[in-house]
Amino acid sequence: MQLPTDRRGWVKLAAVAVAAIAAFMLIKRALPDFDAQDVLEDISGKLGAWTYAIVAVLAFLETGAFVGLVAPGETFVVLAGAVAGQGETSVVLTIGIVWFAAFMGDTVSYVLGEKLGRDFILEHGHRVRITRERFAQVERYFDSHGGKTILIGRFIGLVRALAPFIAGSSGMRYRAMAPYSILGTGLWATAFVLLGYFASKNIDAVLSNSEHVLLAFAIIVGLIVGAIVAVRFLREPENRDKVERWMQQRRGFRSILALGKSVSPQARFLAQRVTPGDLGLELTSALAALAVGSYLFIALGMLVHDQPGATVTDQALIDFCARITTDWLTSLSKVVTALGTTPAVLVATLAAAVWLGLRRHWLELVVLLVGAALILIGTPIAKEIVDRPRPDGALVDAGGPSYPSGHASHSIIYVWIALMISVRAKVGLTRGTAIVVAGIALAAAIGLSRVYLRVHYLSDVTGGWAFGVTVYALLAAVAVLVSYFRQDGQRVD
Known part of the structure; x- marks a missing residue:
């Protein structure tokens, strides 16, 4: 997930979200007899075992050939999970194939970065929508967060596509990069395959309660966005001081502040464990x-x-x-x-x-x-x-x-x-x-x-x-x- 950095970007994001919800509700009203379960079963039957090969290629190309900058790889990974949910393929095997293919994609991207360097990608990257600004943005993220860029960045489209290449071009050792990639690709594969798997198992219930689903989705997105905004705000020392003074002045928040200070060393340790060292x-x-x-x-x-x-x-x-x-x-x-x-x-x-x-x-x-x-x-x-x-x-x-x-x-x-x-x-x-x-x-x-x-x-x-x-x-x-x-x-x- 990549949040906008200015007001115009936030407006665009909100407009896209509203348009998507409105389009869904219109389709639901215009086609009341539409049976999503039948459509999914038909797609699953036609794909069958070919799902393994297709999802492996796309998961590999996500980072191995920077395809993730053009077409997010989660889409077909979720579909592969849905096919498994219909019983046409094995969900366990699907996770393993996506995991291995994504890891190999990271490895190839790392080797390319190590052999070709950043100048090559800056010269030819426009062919896969890699601009100097986008590359510099990920480089800054990598400089700030090190190894966890490979791990956490797996869930951020722009970072996922470029982080292994930058790891190679920056001189990071492969044996230092690989463990983060293994964990990141494993979590990514498991999360999106299971998302498709469980959604396909309950697709009728999801569509029949679409209003509740949309409300829950909006709440989840709101919490995620709020958390990211809060982290950005608290990253500045003066903002943290303001919040601490505000909490000290209110009796109900003093105990929470004391608890936070007591566990902060342990939390800092856990955060540092996914950074280089x-x-x-x-x-x-x-x-x-x-x-x-x-x-x-x-x-x-x-x-x-x-x-x-x-x-x-x-x-x-x-x-x-x-x-x-x-x-x-x-x-x-x-x-x-x-x-x-x-x-x-x-x-x-x-x-x-x-x-x-x-x-x-x-x-x-x-x-x-x-x-x-x-x-x-x-x-x-x-x-x-x-x-x-x-x-x-x-x-x-x-x-x-x-x-x-x-x-x-x-x-x-x-x-x-x-x-x-x-x-x-x-x-x-x-x-x-x-x-x-x-x-x-x-x-x-x-x-x-x-x-x-x-x-x-x-x-x-x-x-x-x-x-x-x-x-x-x-x-x-x-x-x-x-x-x-x-x-x-x-x-x-």
Whole structure:
């Protein structure tokens, strides 16, 4: 949403809003027998599975080719959600496709900004309605807000289309930009797909109570505009002083003012966590991993619960493993898969816990142990909930449901241990990177060994990895917050 900056702009906005409402009411009176539900069902039936491809392309081009400056991408994303609401497509899969495509669009835009620079876009940007004024406006926003421009700007048309390009042209590191993009595109995709999904489920009720809907919409817009105007007003120190003096003079507002001052340090901390800086990037990265991990775990669980057979990808990998099966590879896979058993990960966890304890890294020690416990306890519970049968033709004995793979979820413990060693052992960037890569490679080998041995589908293994990542990402985010507030308390003392 981009608010006008002068009185003329506000008048235009109000006129457009009034015209839109008037047009809607006239159409409703002129066509009383118009059935929006039938129209939506007809559109959904014609689009069908093509919706996935179309919405992916448009979500990618939104930032990847600056199309968002010409045609806002939310329109078809909402329509894609509506198609899912009619049962023609999967709402969970639609969210994932939009999310991934939008993130890739941000990535391409970033690379273009890094390679071409701002001079290129200023010279050729007029072809996609990028003027110097519009580009400068987003640059100022980026300079003021840094990383959160990528996150919050995803919901502001002009900023969304240009922010990744400016991040690249300004020299911002990709690994610093990516977590904000993952969170922003995930929230954007989820919000607008679900908006279309739930609206299509209740379209008749919405249209039959249009007056109430318009009133509610007007109230919501009014609150949003009021909040933005208030933020702009309070941004100036003298305005904040005026408001504070006014509240101090009125007994009923003194307690509110005192409460606001008491929570302002915490609120300031949360706001700073989505701005550049080491701690902000740590928390944002953890939240990005949490978002991706939890989505994959839940989405795959829903998919295989409804359709427990092999997916297309599952079957393709099973067929490939059948073609490469040899005695020596089977023996090797049995050794690798043993590293994902409960006894093996318990030994590794206890050894790492002792190492962390001797070095007095208590917070990391707690995260390691709690994470391992949650994975070991949570995986069997998830298996019972989804209750997916295992593949046929297993090369080793395995019992119980298939999703998620316990070995795969256990393997993430090795990744976390590797990450802790690389950070706390002070081994240097090169060795630290090698240790983390080794941990990831071990987790990948353990998971894929389960597919080779025909005891899990690839989707089971992916779900197991996702569950492990979700657990440790959540605990990492909590640890960052605890560490900050603990250090803040020590500074106060």
